[in-house]
Amino acid sequence: MDETTSSVWEEMKNKGYSRRDFLKFCAWMGAFIGVESTGISSVVRAMETKKRPAVIWLHLQECTCCSESFIRTSHPIVADIILDNISLDYTETLQAAAGHQAEAALAKSMKDNWGEYILLVEGSVPTGEDGVYCCIGGKTAEMRLKEAAEGAKAVIAWGNCASNGCVQAANPNPTTATPIHKIINGKPLIKVPGCPPIGEVMAGVIVHIMAFGTIPQLDGQGRPLAFYSRRVHDTCYRRPNYDAGLFVEEFDDENARKGYCLYKVGCRGPVTYNACGVTKWNEGTSFPIQSGHGCIGCSEADFWDHGPFYQHLASFPGFGIETTADKIGLGLGVATGVGIAAHAVITNISKKDEINEHIETSSVPDGDREGE
Amino acid sequence: MKHKEVPLFRVYVWERPVRIYHWINALCILVLCVTGYLIGNPIVLQHGGNDASNHYFFGWIRFIHFATAYLFLFNFLFRIYWGFVGNRYANWKNYFPYSKKHFQNMWDVLTVDVLQIRKKDIETPGHNAVANFMYFITFLAFLFEVITGFGMYSAMSDNWFSDLFRWVIPVFGGDLILRMIHHAVMWVFVVFTIVHVYLVFYHDYVDGSGVLSSMAGGWKFVSKEKFLKKNQEKAAEGK
Numbered sequence: 001m002d003e004t005t006s007s008v009w010e011e012m013k014n015k016g017y018s019r020r021d022f023l024k025f026c027a028w029m030g031a032f033i034g035v036e037s038t039g040i041s042s043v044v045r046a047m048e049t050k051k052r053p054a055v056i057w058l059h060l061q062e063c064t065c066c067s068e069s070f071i072r073t074s075h076p077i078v079a080d081i082i083l084d085n086i087s088l089d090y091t092e093t094l095q096a097a098a099g100h101q102a103e104a105a106l107a108k109s110m111k112d113n114w115g116e117y118i119l120l121v122e123g124s125v126p127t128g129e130d131g132v133y134c135c136i137g138g139k140t141a142e143m144r145l146k147e148a149a150e151g152a153k154a155v156i157a158w159g160n161c162a163s164n165g166c167v168q169a170a171n172p173n174p175t176t177a178t179p180i181h182k183i184i185n186g187k188p189l190i191k192v193p194g195c196p197p198i199g200e201v202m203a204g205v206i207v208h209i210m211a212f213g214t215i216p217q218l219d220g221q222g223r224p225l226a227f228y229s230r231r232v233h234d235t236c237y238r239r240p241n242y243d244a245g246l247f248v249e250e251f252d253d254e255n256a257r258k259g260y261c262l263y264k265v266g267c268r269g270p271v272t273y274n275a276c277g278v279t280k281w282n283e284g285t286s287f288p289i290q291s292g293h294g295c296i297g298c299s300e301a302d303f304w305d306h307g308p309f310y311q312h313l314a315s316f317p318g319f320g321i322e323t324t325a326d327k328i329g330l331g332l333g334v335a336t337g338v339g340i341a342a343h344a345v346i347t348n349i350s351k352k353d354e355i356n357e358h359i360e361t362s363s364v365p366d367g368d369r370e371g372e
Numbered sequence: 373m374k375h376k377e378v379p380l381f382r383v384y385v386w387e388r389p390v391r392i393y394h395w396i397n398a399l400c401i402l403v404l405c406v407t408g409y410l411i412g413n414p415i416v417l418q419h420g421g422n423d424a425s426n427h428y429f430f431g432w433i434r435f436i437h438f439a440t441a442y443l444f445l446f447n448f449l450f451r452i453y454w455g456f457v458g459n460r461y462a463n464w465k466n467y468f469p470y471s472k473k474h475f476q477n478m479w480d481v482l483t484v485d486v487l488q489i490r491k492k493d494i495e496t497p498g499h500n501a502v503a504n505f506m507y508f509i510t511f512l513a514f515l516f517e518v519i520t521g522f523g524m525y526s527a528m529s530d531n532w533f534s535d536l537f538r539w540v541i542p543v544f545g546g547d548l549i550l551r552m553i554h555h556a557v558m559w560v561f562v563v564f565t566i567v568h569v570y571l572v573f574y575h576d577y578v579d580g581s582g583v584l585s586s587m588a589g590g591w592k593f594v595s596k597e598k599f600l601k602k603n604q605e606k607a608a609e610g611k
Contacts, residue, residue, distance in 0.1 A: 220542040231527065231547070244427035245417045255416070264414065271547035300546045313412055314552045325552060326413065329559025336563050340570040343486075350488045351578055358580050 008047040008210070022047070032200060033208045033216065034226040046211040053210060054113040055120060056106065056148055057091035060141040061134045061168050061177055062123025066159040067093050069196035072282070073203045091120075092136070103137050110151050118209060119152035119187075121145065121180050124161040124168050128176030142183060149184040154215050156190045156205060157181065160298060163193040163223075170304035181222065188215045191222040193274075195298035200279050201227045223273065232295050233269035235277030238262065256292065266310040267294030274299040381596040383497045385461050386586055393451045394587055400444035401561050404517075407437040412555050438525060445518050448511075461498030467508040469501070477501035485574075495579075497594050503571075506564075513560050520544070520554040 006014075012022050026047055030040040059067075090106040097105050109117065123141070126133035131140030139147075149155055157180050160166035168177035181189055192205055205224055208216045216224040233239065241247070241261040248256040248265050263270065269277075272295050276287040288295055294310070297303040306314040313324045348355075386394070410433050417429060455464030469475055478501040483490040486502070494500065499507065522533075523540025524547060544550040576584040586592045 220538060234528070240424035243431035244424040245414060245429035245433075246424055246427065247414060247416045249416055264416065268548065271551060273547075297548060300548060302545065302549070306546075306548050306552075313555060314548060316552070316556065325556035325559065326409075329556065329562065332559060332563050333566065336566050340567065344570070344574070346488060347574060347578065354491075355578060362580070 006052065007050055008052055011052065029204070029207045029211070032204045033211070043207075043211045046213075050210065050213070053153075054109060054117040055206075056109060056117055056152075057094075057120040058122065058144060058148055059092045059136075060121065060123030060145065060162070061126050061175065062159065062161045064093055064122070065196040066122045066194075066202070067091075069194075069199045070158075070202045071199070073199035106148075110148065114151040116153050117151065118206075119148050119155045120158055121155060121162045122158040124165050124177040124179055125183050126168065126175035127178050127183075128174070133175040145180060145183055149187055152187055154188040154190065154209065155180070155184060156192060158192055158202065159197055160193045160195045160301075160303070163191040164301040166195055167304055170302075189222055190215055190218065190224060193223065193228075193299040193301075195303075197299070198227075198275055198279050198281060201275055219273075227275040227279075228273040228299070230273065230275075231270060232272045232274050232276050232289070233267075235275075236269050236289055237277065238289060251292070259292075262289060262292075262294040263312060265294055266308065266312055268297030268300070268303070268309075269295040272297040272300050379596040380593040381599045383592050383594055383599065384459075384590050385497050385592045386590040387459055387462065388590065389450075389454055390458060390462050391587055391590055393447055393454065396443065396447045397451070400440050400447065401565070403440045404437060404444060405558055405561055407433050407440070408555065408558050411437060441518070441521055441525070444514075445522075448514050448518070466499065466504045467511065469505050469508075474501055474504075478505060485578075495581075495594055495598055497581075497592050497599070510560075510564055513557055513564075517554060517557055520550050520557075524550055524554065 009022055012025075017025075023044065026044045027040050030037075030043040035043065057067075090102065090109055092102075095102060095105070123134075125131075125141045125145055127142055131142045134141040136144060157163045161168060161177070162180045165173070165177045165179045168175060169179070181191070190205060192202060194201070201224075204227065205216060208214075208224075208226075216226055219225050219228060233242070236242075238259060238261050241259070242263055246255065246258075246260040248260050248262050250256065251265060261267070267289065269289060276295070277289070280287045280290070296309045297306070300306075308315065311324070313326065316323050316325050316328055414430055414433075417427060452464070454462055455467075469478065477494075477496075480490075480492060480494055481500045481502040484492050484494055485500075519537065519540060522537040523544070526534040526537045527541065527547065529535075541547060541550060544553070572584055575581065580593070582591065582593050
């Protein structure tokens, strides 16, 4: 671990980037994190003067897809700058050190930057059986997270595992996988959900913190508004088909070939908050809907449990798979119809005397006729 | 057949605002159920060579649903207001089963009209006790649908009113689950409507009090003797 306290600009200069490259990077990032063009200068100033932040990246119960996504951010400078220039002092996947060396590096980094470092957490925390399901360096995931969070300036929950529990927390959740916001208190926490989150979104969140020293504006669920304020549906290029009522009904039908809306084959776009429609994936190449498959809602809480993925309305809990609210509702409606028919029959039998009495006492006397 | 005179008293039960509320509400629920069902299970336009720019079919369905939701909400709020200023049959207190008498009346209706294991003459010019309780439940369902519906709407609108419901999605943990519950509760209205219409016919037939037409003209017919006796009791209680 080097001891430099240089800024991003100084680092870039040392690496041989030109001033022009640096300004391009700042403008690109500024646009990405949603500042106005007039705000680019403050990004430039921050990158010129601010000491790069120390970063500790914990890998708990996860599959590393968030890291994989992050190192594939579309702009080559992003991965370069982020990985080289923010001092990434500890991350199991990317660090060179191992074993005791790694532990020592973590301890040193925490001590040197106490209260200043940014803690990035990938993965959920299994709390079942005293946390035996995930132990690293002789400590449970929960112990490591609590220790590291203690001295953090801010905590970022990478991906759906850290944000919502994701696949490990899916029913029946055998390891009692818990999202990190339920473990740590009293620290600013940013959730960057997705399975994985978009690499550019991850870079954008970090650059925001680097540039402004504050956490980005968050929504009611703790997600950065810049990336999660709109539903995939709102920015989907197939949206006009939805409004027109043009839907795919089978993946091999004519409507699928025409690229109509995937709503009826289970697309979760209308209920999923993410930037896929705008930022897209793999250097802005495509995103699931563009490839002809509906969104599975991977940045939403409990998306694994709200299946099946190819059905728009989730199965109704307690009735087995593929039983929707509509099937149950229709059943109830029919049962009610049968019930009232039976009730009507019984009424005519059990209230026969009463009704006959009413008829008798209200009848016109014999012999009377109107007009007489 | 002998003609026996049964003196009936004509009671003005449902005031005009209550009747208007009822029919606006009925229309709103019908429209909301149909459009809501279609939003969950849309009809697919299937003409060859369709281009999205020529159509706004689903957009209109959703627009009708949202616009009707506003009407439904304000109509409902008006009815709550009328519960404080309207006549005794419209009073808000009727809807909460709080007294022993109310529970006794509910038991009577359940055994006499629903299960039909007992015979007793129950005459209530307004709603009977079970009906009141069921309306209380449907009011809760109204409230629930309004809150979940505007909660989802807040994600696609910048309107200050729907912004008041921004807290709903985080409470439920996501749009998908909110959508499913909102959709499922629609069936409560469908089942309610079936039972409601049946029971109106049932009471019209069994009681002969003119309940079927009462929501048009406001009048019901009750036994003069009992009605006056009850009024005297009420007056005595008042003193």
